[in-house]
Amino acid sequence: MPQDPASGGIISEDELNRLVELFRQFEGAIDPLSVHSREIEWEFNSFIEQLYSQKVGPTFSSLTLAQFRSHARNYCRMRVSKETPPFPCP
Amino acid sequence: MGITAEHVKSVNRCQIAEMEKLGKALDPKEPRSCEMFAVQVRNVQAAVIHTYQITAFACLREPDPAAAAALWKSLMEFCEEALRALQGLKIAYPFCGAPELYDLTLDYRSEAEKRYHQNLQDSECLKTPPPAALFPKMN
8 A cells, every 4th residue: 555654653554564464364264263264363463462562552551452453453444445356365 | 136135144044944944844763854954954054154254255344343243243143043943953863964063153153253242342442543643544
């Protein structure tokens, strides 16, 4: 996604791209019981926790981990919802 | 006319009703009964799996998490309807796929419930915007 450097946040574009890709894979998984789907979900949550402990928590002390997770999920959702067909497979 | 969520719901309801009807009409002691019943179990299984896939696809692309939560809730209700029907059938037809479908449906219901609650939480979070400097501005 085109990005104006002046509009950057503490979560980088690369980190967001990774979150969006993981979100797409586990939230849209066609087999939620598969080992792959569970591993991707674990990876997403671990990455969220890592970002929170290293960047978000120290900067925004009033924001909880659960709130950050939801904000990140909503951001991922907004990005994915702007995609047009043909949609990639999860 | 396109395919709507109501169409899918109606077909799913019919699959469960057909399984219940067949379960009552057949004699579990007859060897052919299991074979016939298993075909309908397979149809309900296909409905559970495919409805999950359609729901996941739609929810992933739904910008409003509250609307996504509602779709997951609808899937939970379908799974519960199937579970209610299977409760007796898995005892009457223990070797015709019903117990396995019961367990699978429980697992899918649990996954749908997890996503329902997470999406509800996400929608609550929308009421408070994230700090301005958290994410890059979306173009």
